[in-house]
Amino acid sequence: MSMPLRTPGLPPRHSAPSAVSVVLWCAAVAFVVWSFAGAGLSLERLQRGIPALGNMLSRMFPPDVERLPQILWSLLVTFQMAVAGCVLGLILAFPVAVLAADNLSPHPAVKAAARGLIALFRTVPDLVWALLFVIAVGLGPPAGILAIMVDKIGFAGRFFAEAMEEADKGPREALEALGATRTGVIFSAIVPECLPSFVATSLFALEKAVRGSVILGLVGAGGIGVELKVAFDLFDYDTAATIIIAVFLLVLLVEQISDRIRRALI
């Protein structure tokens, strides 16, 4: 027969949830349910949608390779747009990140401004930037390059700044203590230490840029997106299929290569 053990002070297994947390949970669940209703996603819609999708898929195959040369050409333009925009963005992201980093910024006001810029560039989607630049510089790849550049300043600026903030402060202090300038400290102690992280961020930025550059064409910012939009508009689904497969292969290739480089660096 077991005796009940009594240990004073032993905390209970569970504590009762507070009234506030019960209310918050109920509200969250209700909102999720409402979201499904609001989006109008219903079984009946799905039932109608699936055959339509099947129909389109069947018209996609076999993919039409007649326009393959043009498609490959636009794909190359898309990739170049991504590379150019990305490189510009990364180069500009570095000084912005230095100004935004807690430990390197020359002044709190400058830091706030740099952070504000990064936040703005990061939170506004690249598609919106593309729309703005199409208006500013006209249709075509330059608008795409600028949109990618701005997006990457936001993306890389944030991660560059974080990497530099996390860098060991020992080497930095040692150089400051021997009288080095701020620039000297940044390039001698901080950049070398952050280099692997910078490269990883840059490769992610490039992957993101390649994926993103496809969509930018849809709003007229140049590249293969334009071809894709035209193919869909003309119900030319078998050409669209070729484009989608080509994009898929390009993105896959870039991801594979950047993955290799990252692995080699770590």
Add this chain to the structure above:
Amino acid sequence: MQIVRPAEAFPATGTAATPAVAVVDLAKSFGERSVLAGVDLSIAQGESVALIGANGTGKSTFLRCLIRLTEPDRGTIRMLDDVVTDLGAAELRRFRSKVGIVFQKHNLVPRLSALTNVVHGIQSRSAGPRTWLQALAPREVREEAYACLAAVGLEDRALQRVGSLSGGQSQKVAVARMLMQRPRLILADEPDASLDPKAGEDVMDLLLRVAREKGLTLVTVSHRLEHAVRYSDRIIGFDAGRVALDTPSAAASVHELRSFFSDRTAA
């Protein structure tokens, strides 16, 4: 067999005319906590001084205040030819370049080679991309850096990454970087603390030898009392943010110094 204490083997050469360090009423608090409560201290040119004291008695804070890595609240510091406490930002930078520091952690950049880390020492007197990497540095700078590495016995590790060196080797590279700086005074905060007994002795030996060869003033914090006795001319004990002991090393023994600690803890 006669045991020669290094401090005697390398006699101090400096004249005691103007002190290398003169501190008057130095005080520093962090919030409510008073760490330095009016330190008065004078160190002669070419003298080797060991600072001892229990954990948290303000030894590191004192060293950091000397070059204003930590700003003191009150007091005056005269060091070399400057009134440190009066210097503006640009003058402070110039002053710091004359003071070599070795920390408990070597504070080198692990991903860079030993030679590049030593080249960084040149930043005490010049700037620009050619001071960032040994590969970019002018020939004279590379040669001087290599000579500094040779002085600490690590010329064969010049192109090895610091991250792959042992703790003792790294600490010697840090000393080499400090030499590259051509300092006029050396501050060392527990340079022997994270090293094994042999490596710790090597580093202390090296620091004293360098100081004696060039007639530099050396201030070393150490928790190893036998090091404090062996490698200094004078021992200064800190307690509660003040100087509580000041004795020539020749007159001190490890045993007596130990009682300096136990008396304090008992009090």
